Amino acid sequence: MKKRLIVIVIVVLVFGTAGFLAYDWHVKTTLQQDDQRVTLYSWTDDNGTLHFTNTQPPDGARNIEERKGFKYVDQPLVTKIKDKTVAGYKRVKAKLFKNKKQSKEKPQG
Numbered sequence: 001m002k003k004r005l006i007v008i009v010i011v012v013l014v015f016g017t018a019g020f021l022a023y024d025w026h027v028k029t030t031l032q033q034d035d036q037r038v039t040l041y042s043w044t045d046d047n048g049t050l051h052f053t054n055t056q057p058p059d060g061a062r063n064i065e066e067r068k069g070f071k072y073v074d075q076p077l078v079t080k081i082k083d084k085t086v087a088g089y090k091r092v093k094a095k096l097f098k099n100k101k102q103s104k105e106k107p108q109g
Contacts, residue, residue: 025076038069 043057043064044050051057057064 021078028076040067040069
């Protein structure tokens with residue numbers, strides 16, 4: 001009975017984690033939309049200086065460009081986990097092969 005409960009808890013945790021990672025991936029890769037609140041302006045003032053702001057330029061501004069920005073969306077958690085795993089693997093691999101090279105270079109005797 002106790003083993004069965006442990007197996008059920010583990011299965012629920014695994015499926016819950018997989019579901020969360022899938023949902024996180026879906027939200028961060030397919031639901032990116034323009035954030036209408038973010039508008040970026042570039043404009044030139046009377047002295048010829050080019051400005052980049054998120055507020056409307058003053059009345060005397062020239063060469064005004066207005067662009068809608070995107071809301072910042074962080075990487076999906078699953079890609080962060082993958083990147084950290086690959087980086088850790090590369091560090092371990094570099095240490096292992098570094099130690100092998102050093103042991104081959106040392107003369108025995």
